[in-house]
Amino acid sequence: MATNRCRFKLLQGNEACVEGALAVGMRFYAGYPITPSTEIAERSSVRLPQLGGKFIQMEDEISSIAAALGASVAGVKSMTATSGPGFSLKQENIGYAAIAEIPIVIVDVQRSGPSTGLPTSPSQGDVMQAKWGTHGDHPTIAISPTSVQSTYNEIIRAFNLSERFRTPVIFLMDEVVGHMREGIELIPTEELEIIDRNEKMINGLPYAVGEREYIPHMPSFGTGSLYNITGLFHDDEGFPTNDNKMAHDEGLRLMKKIEVYKDDIIKYETIDTDDCDTLIVCYGGTMRAVLGAKERAKETGLKFGIFNPITIWPFPEEKLAELSKKIKNILVVEHNYGQILLTVQRIVKDNSNVHFLGKIDGTTISPDEIIKKLQEVNSNAQ
Amino acid sequence: MPSKLIEKHLRTDRLPHIWCPGCGHGILMRDVCQAIDNLNLDKDMVTIVSGIGCSSRAAGYMNYNTLHTTHGRAIAFATGIKMAKPEMTVIVITGDGDAAAIGGNHLIHGCRRNIDLTIVVFNNNTYGMTGGQYSPTTPTGEKGTTAPYGNIDGAFDLPRLAKAAGATYTARGDCYHVPLTIKLIENGIKNHGFSFIDATSICPTYYGRKNKKGGPIDMMHWQEKNCISKTKADKLSKEELEDKLVIGEFYNEPKEEYTDLYQTIIDKVGGKRNV
Amino acid sequence: MCKSELRFTGSGGQGVILGTIIMAEAAFLDGKSVVQSQSYGPEARGGLCKAEVLVDDKAVNYTKVTKPTCLMSLTQQSFDKYKDTLADNAVLVVDDSINVPKNIGEAHKVYKLPILSSARKVIKNPMSANIISVGAVNAALDLASKESLEDAVVAHIPKGTEKLNVSAMNLGAQMIKEYVH
Known part of the structure; x- marks a missing residue:
């Protein structure tokens, strides 16, 4: 080529x-x-x-x-x-x-x-x-x-x-x-599809949002609109406030602007999840070791699906919850002492048995280790 | 009725400000506005960046592009703005704790780069917002709520620190000598490089009360009598200088400015002008 | 082709990592899937250095070499550390100063080459040892085309040293061709 x-x-x-x-x-x-x-x-x-x-x-x-x-x-x-x-x-x-x-x-x-x-x-x-x-x-x-x-x-x-x-x-x-x-x-x-920030202020107010909208359209400095930016809770002009109602509304809006649009933000990859008893949840570089274990499926006889949350936060909760309803075992593989594990446990509840493989010694998790863990999970399940 | 200057440069609907009666910060804020007015700057192309503390609340009242940032980091934020838009006049309003304690590292590195920022420190020798703890400019022996037996730390001479670190303009003003302080800020803005103005404020509520300096009027009288020019100071003995504060321009030696130097790199490697 | 798992080892400063980058680049230019990586300690010079390349016709999944099909070593210390994890019938390209135990010599194809001394004496630049190694490894494995390897070498060396490095590369290949087991 x-x-x-x-x-x-x-x-x-x-x-x-x-x-x-x-x-x-x-x-x-x-x-x-x-x-x-x-x-x-x-x-x-x-x-x-x-x-x-x-x-x-x-x-x-x-x-x-x-x-x-x-x-x-x-x-x-x-x-x-x-x-x-x-x-x-x-x-x-x-x-x-x-x-x-x-x-x-x-x-x-x-x-x-x-x-x-x-x-x-x-x-x-x-x-x-x-x-x-x-x-x-x-x-x-x-x-x-x-x-x-x-x-x-x-x-x-x-x-x-x-x-x-x-x-x-x-x-x-x-x-x-x-x-x-x-x-x-x-x-x-x-x-590329390129998104640039919207700078057309609503009602001439930098932090105002449109009806049922959550994202303000502040202009860049030096473009003719003089306003204040602060790390304090603030009003629509960007001026600090101590008003509890305003603080509540702003805090809520900040959370909502991600929550409401989470489907536009969440991205995940699923591999062979339609018909599997065991699902591995993994992300980042660790995904490569899991794929390495998967390419040896013929030799090991291990069948498993993979769920890779490319958007880690907000976590693709709904998809994992849905998958967990028909899957017996979920194995979380991550290069730490168990972090996404907690999120997976919260989402999966009692739908599946949640297992964990992780390490903190500075070496990568290898396909061999994953295969060994899968064998352990399978033998416990039988 | 606010004056024409206030009307033009402040967000009058946001007044009165949160500072205590007798605080020097209002005078200094006005001085900055007057300097901008005297220089006839386009307000759209003026950005005020502040950190956290009493001083840094000034930004919110001033009718320019204003950025009230995190504690100590104003100069770092200002550096990003100036790099992105070199044509913008960027003024940092900060306090003694903000600039010289938590933000001390950014101060000396801003000086070292000689990036075109004008720093005005509203220096009240204390942490006012948190109730009067000793700061890096509290004179040795004086008291704060965390120096109940007297401060054993040495105090920074901020303009000397700035000069040693590479600032190309350094000066000290105060609240009493208003025309002088305005002129110093003006000259600082005019200097195409890193300018540092130590603007001595007064804090009757905490620093003054804790150290028996009297009320606001007494503290202003102290500045009237004890803030003296360099020419006057040169004629006094070490003993006579002990309770004096030298004000005026200390250093003004322009050299190549940072964003200009960066533009030469862009030109050299064939990048287009301006982002 | 089967997946090739190359491991280059040596001492920090010998250009071992660059050697693997060039190998990866050459195979990549030939249209292969490659993953190159390295592991190293805090020392910029003198520490144990290991760098790896995986080459395959299909996508490479796991990013680390587990059983090297080829080991290139420039120092005894680095050879000793990695000599026991080889794949069956691996190809070893090592400096002739390295003592290779008999059992390893019998189990694998070993090329003991005067890499470090030739860099000094023939190429007259000790920094060219990694490029000699690259030429040798590529010839021993028949991994990338000569054109791609030369392009990869030229892309990763300082301007003005092209001639020197291409001759180092050719010298490495020649050592393999003329090698008598």
Whole structure:
């Protein structure tokens, strides 16, 4: 097969993340060096000025997300990327982006933790932090890619969701996907569906929403509408308020804007789920090991379906609940001590037996380990 | 009836402000507006960025693009805005705790980059919003609710800190010497680089009361008598200078500005002008 | 073709990771499915380094090499660590300074080549050892076309060093052709 060398490239996951972001219009990046996400900053520093965009290496993780938010307020699609400790440091400003409704994509290339942990080793230990990391009630969108190609495709979707819903989107990569190289198709900008934020204010008010709508249409700074943005609960003009009713309404609206449109946000993949006794729930780089176990089905005689929540938050609850009604065993495979497991248990209730395979030693879960666990699940079931 | 300046530059429907009677912040906020007015800046192209604290509530009252951010991070947010829109005049209003404690790192790195921001610190020597704890500019020996036996920390001389870190314009104003302070802010905005103005405020409610400085009028009188120009200060002995605060312009040496330098990179690698 | 599982090992700074990137790129240019990855510690230089490539006609699922069909080693330490996890009838391309135990020599096809010394003496650049290895491994496995391998090499080396690196690549291939078991 002859390869089209412009459209098809061998890229690292971290590099594909940047290329996808550039294709969808990212023109500002602020970051701080941290393994295993550093290649995202490095490639951004090369590529952005070539496209007239801006890159800045800030003094720390907190200022990186702050600068990216500042650029977004000025109307430029912005991104920051980090790993483990850096993701912890960014949490406060993720909450700021949520309440101030500033679009931004935060990439977290997960590594082994807690604390400095195993900096060069993979993990999926930040899944719950992505949902609950910043304080207070707030909506969360998080997406987890399984390959270099899906990194490219899904970062585009992450930007589109962030722009449309005016909310921070967390792009949960892991070291496996971030650091591996695969051949991918770089779909050019002209062929993409690109969503840009709506800046036509409703009734001249930056934070007002239309009837039965939940997303405000704030204009970018410097476009002629003078208004205030704050991390305090605020009125439709963006001015702080202590009014409990207004705080309630705003808090509710923030949650609703994701809840109501969750079908537009949720994305999952199912493989062989129509006729299986056992279902594996997995996501991100771990999915690859599960597929590796599946390709050996003939040899092992193990039949199982796969449910891969590409949108991790909001979790595709309805689909999993539906599947669980006709499935005996569900095995959650994730690279941590059991995080999505809790969500699966909550959704599945008593419909199926929920089993778990995870690890926290910094090595990836292998197809062998999955096969062994499946055999164990099967023998217990008999 | 608000004055023409207030009418033009403040969101008058949002007044009165939340500051205590006798607080110096209102004077300083007005000084910033007057400086902007004197420079005849297009309000659409002015952004005020603030952090968290009493000072940072100013942004909400000011009728420009205003961004009230998280504690300590105003300069970092402002850096992103300036990078994205270099033609925008970006002014950061912050406090002594916001700029020099939790945000100290962003302050020195903003100075180091010489990015075209104007920082005005409403410096009241205390954490007012949380009830009067000692701050990085509380003089040694003075009291706060967390320094009940007197503060043993040394205080930052903020303009010296900014200059050492690379700011190209540094100055100190106060609440009493209004025309001077307006001029300093004006010059700071005019400097095409990182400008730092330490604007000494007064906090009669906490800092003043805790340290027996008298009421607002007494504190204003203190500034009248003790805030002296550099020329005057040069003639005084070390002992005579002990209870004095030197105000005026300290440093004004323009050098290449950050977003201009970044544009040279864009030009070099063939990127288009402006995003 | 069967799935090839290549593992390159050596010491940090020898260009082992780049070697696998070039192998992956060459196979990719030939239209194969590839996954390249690496694992490393905190040391930029001198630490144990392992990098891998999976090559297949169909999509590669699991991203790590489990049973290498080919092991390339430049140091004894890295060889010793990975010598016992090989697939049956694996191809070993190792530097001739490495001591290969008899049982391994008998179970697998071993090429002991003067990679490090030739880089120094023939190519006159110790940094070319990884490119010699790439040329040798590709010839030993008949993995990618010569054109694709050359394109891959040229795409990943500093400008101005093309001639040197292509001759290093050719030297590696030649060592395999002329090898007497």
